[in-house]
Amino acid sequence: MAHHPHEHRHQGEPAHDHEHHHDGGHRHGHHHDTDIDWAAMAPHLEAQAELFTPLYERALAWLGKEVTEPGLIVDAGSGPGVVSCLFAETFPGARVLAVDGSAPLLERAGERAARLGHADRFGTLTGELPDVLGELDYPADLLWAGRSLHHLGDQRAALTAFAERLAPGGTLAIMEGGLPSRFLPRDIGLGRPGLEARLDALQEQWFAQMRADLPGSVEVAEDWPALLASAGLKHTRSRSFLLDLPAPASDRARAYVTASLSRLRDVYGDTLDAEDRATLDRLLDPDDPAGVQHRPDVFVLAAHTVHTAVKPA
Template identity: 35%
Template sequence: MTQSHTHDHVHGHTHGHAHNQPHGHDKAHDHAHAHGHAHQHDHQDLADILDLDAEVLHDHLTEVMAWVHEQTGDVATVLDLGAGTGAGTLALARRFPGATVTAVDVSPQMLQHLRHKAQAAGLADRIHTVEADLDGADGTKAADADLVWAANSLHHLADPVASLARIRGAIRPGGHLVAFEMDAFPRFLPGDELETRCHEAVTAMRAGDMPHLGADWAPLLRAAGFTVQAQRRFEIDLEPPLPEATGRYAQTSLRRLRQGLEGRLSPEDLAALEALAEAVPTRPDLTVRARRTAWVATP
């Protein structure tokens, strides 16, 4: 979705609040948070990753939004929690042309980027932004939404059940929450041993920093007072011919991964990962594989 964190994994990114993120992307972002120029550089890097994710996985997001529309019907007001650079925000505005969409993110830079994209897409009159941390009450205090969309942002929450209970209070009677979360970070090179080791290292990191990444959100939603109406897993398996931006997407992702694993991999593996990132755009075996799951719930 994608605070702006990580980017989420890079991807998908997402953003709703500020915490210790574990993925390479996340860690790199948070560690640069308070360091002026470094933060600006990392912000741009993250924004690039989120935009590339949206470009490469455009068809996937279109499929997801069509399914969401089937589940919810037409709506008048949408709240996008952890909006990042606005891939979901713009997709929601297009899928629900009669709706106003409020995008919430902790990062003012991400929201500025989002506003520019909305302007360029001719959607600025229906998209509004709010700077807020999803771990606090500000993210939903002014909300009164028919549909709340939270993409790759819920796993950043410090207390998911408490935050979900606040979110439930922001939904109108008859409205819906759609939680959309990645099951695992994208993979680009099937069978590559180095990429596998990197993902194993990330899994070990995220166990402490983001314990809810890849979780089954149905029990957490129920604990917060929601009724889960539907659940669907979306498998992403892109093979050649790939979207034009796929090479840059994989390269930027692997470089952020390397940055976040500094000190957790051997110097040899780090050097090999940098070489892999350099070569990946021209690799004939380049693919994009990931899983994401959606839950539709009512208050």
Template identity: 35%
Template sequence: MRKRQESPRLVVMDHGHHQRDTPHAHHHDHAGEGHAHGETDEAGLAEILDLDGEVLHAYLDDVVGWVAGATGPDVQRVVDLGAGTGTGTLALARRFPAAQVVAVDASATMLSRLSAAATDADLGDRVRTVCADLDAGWPGLADLDLAWAALSLHHVADPGRLLGQVHDALRPGGLLAVTEMTSASRFLPDDLGVGRPGLELRCHAALDAQPAPFDRYPDWDEALERAGFVTVERRTFSVTPPQPEPATARYARSYLSRLRPRLADDLAADDLATLDLLLDDTSPHGLLRRGDLRVQGSRTGWLARRV
């Protein structure tokens, strides 16, 4: 086992605005909005992040296992960049029982929820939080074994600069794991029993045609290479749960509720009316009353090593 330096001092960067006022809040948003605006929206984002972890836990286990296979067992220092409410942070802490895991996010509210979840999971002694805007600078971390950026890298204003900072913060041989959505998640059957068939396909087509398409990101291979990394592996993962999950309907409702404002000017009136029926908890067609929902989608992961 290699000899360790003393733990670096964690720098908590407070720029007076954090998540609510900056366009680059770096926790991930699975409904394609990327950042929150105010307490109500932030609460909705926190809900969807928690539901993502609850419904897609099998996918998360697969990705963390993939990462663990490349790092080996001697992982002691981990950072989760854009940690949100901490589903990834806690999964990493469980997988690497000797590691100290630092969760970095621009939202103090998200990090408060994360700290509470870590305490509830008896992981509070190994999980620390840093409230930092990654566009403003690197938060004083060094000698890392593993950096994790799940659905967050494309929200950064200058990904190349951040990748260079991550590279320098990793120890030689350290690993960066990046994941992104390959496509927007799907939940609905083609024929809903109300409205025209194919609603979800039309929703996705409308999002793709917008000036700021759904969670668009580049192929990170070149950016990783420019930052000095050697790409170890790239893999696509299915997020479809192997069996139905009890929280799927709540996840679908939270997800589609966040998309509804973005679709208001781009869907036909009858499609908007159908979507509103699905989001109406009092409707017999409401998502929370349906038993035919299933999450479908995929995410791409990159493993890159500092040599």
């Protein structure tokens, strides 16, 4: 699932930065994950993951150096399968299983895999994490959770459950944390400078409330290497990967920025002060020359962190 009000449990979350559950984008707008209509978000999740493909490709290339050729790769919280299919491409000898709570998203994942020629070694499993992993026929050689863990109430217990589903010598890789995304300069010539930093603060409040409202929510310090070690895993490593799409942004990047800022306005519109709300309205007005559809200074800059650890043989 995604990060803040954006991505759910897929690779790409939506709004700003805490996005992702599914592979490709998340963004939520409600306080309960169960309220999120992931299927309705599928196009946004896919668009985000596709835009972030260069970042994922670098992360997977790094994983490829860390991991011996896996037999089974499990994408836990796969969403519409953009990243699942990148795994199939990166590891041509592996079987890939996309796991998610949303059957409509997994249907899209299967269609994507077929379209890309991976259908013969691609499967899906529908159910809620982490319990659904008990249905695996074989342990995973590589289990990937791309911004899905933070949608689970007890993250420590979930990591332990993930570790239990690994083969001896298998790798658990989680994408959590990083930096808030940036789309605009600090001073855009509208309103007060620092709009995105103020939106970040609202997202942090949203994210804390989202976590608190999850069933079985347990507060835990987000020291991911320590949590991986507490799950019985060894050789923890962390590395961050950059998405750097400089100005002037492409149409696809502008569409992502527009969708992300629109979600932020929808979620936080009542919380923003009048000046910031008016600035967001202008940025999102397709007919305003100062809007993100037209202004030359729009970019996408994001950093996501991957933490890995290995199950003792």
